[in-house]
Amino acid sequence: MEGNRTYSESELIRRIQAGESGLFQELARRHSESLLRCAFTLCRDQQFSEDLAQEALLEGWRFIGRFDGRCQFSTWLYGILRHRFLKSLRRKSLQEPHSWLLDADPLMTAETIDPVHQLQLNEDASRLRQAVALLPDEHRQVIELRFFAEASLEDIAAVLDVPLGTVKSRLHNGLEKLRQQKITVNLFSNTRESGVKS
Template sequence: MEDKQRAEEDAWLRSAQNGDADAFGYLFRRYHERTVRTLLAMMGSEAEARDVAQQAWVKAWQKIDRYNFEAAFSTWMHRITVNTALDALRKRQREQQRTGSVEEIEQKPSTDATPDRRLQINERWRELLSALDQLPEEQRSALVLRELNGYSYQEIADATHVKTGTVMSRLHAARQKLATIWKNRS
């Protein structure tokens, strides 16, 4: 991010930290779709991704006073997003284990007529999401951050609290496993 853009975003952040909901709304509008894309790849369902995105943004608003300007806001927000998704995935897994059945979530294209709708899920996208769902959480997160969101190795390391070498290793393993899964699909 350029220095001028970073300074502008920092001004919005300071206003949000002072309770300005409109300033936080600016940040929301700027990063919301990126958040949803990340969550869609992690959750496998657009409806669930949007629900978790809402939870993540509520957490961000509640914790905005803790943002310390050390990392980019996008990195900080991503950390909240991934942690919220991991919590939701763990909750889903506990519920599935408790009921003894694993429900297959079938995503149907939404009938919402909103003009901002960018996420149209087709059969190939569902196949990819299914393949991503087979990866371990750490590998899936690293792959989604890198390939869908364009994060650098360092940004992924910062967001996931690991070293860049670990990020590279996870990405390599994720790509190999995903290639195998993709090749073996029926």
């Protein structure tokens, strides 16, 4: 990037579409982490999710000329991801691996100082993971995408190919089911419950 200049996303896309294809690396860097988390939520397999994210980015680079700005670039990219996921399912007849929620703890960081507090957080996060894993798929996917993958409601609608209103309804119902189990949403690292109304 010339002179280490930081471009806005819209300018970056415009320059790539104008022929500066080398800038796509920066665009991919900005979206790769959230794209990988969304892929993981869909397929629940680490290697498969990495392959899906790479394929989506590659396809995004090849067809960026088709991006017309009528939606967020992330929404467009997640739409590609979902298409690749469904295509891979048909090709591989993939069996769903066990939930990553039961194996990994995306909520914890190494920065917690108090060991007693750390233990309580670990116990709370474990209860949360188990509770989310037991939700119906339609609620589990929305909650994982919203809070663990930190996807916007619009992006979730693109990933799952459902209307925005359906995403809001599923998120509301999923959070309500967690409340009924005495699971508090403040256990999430980036709770945005207000998004249900947005």
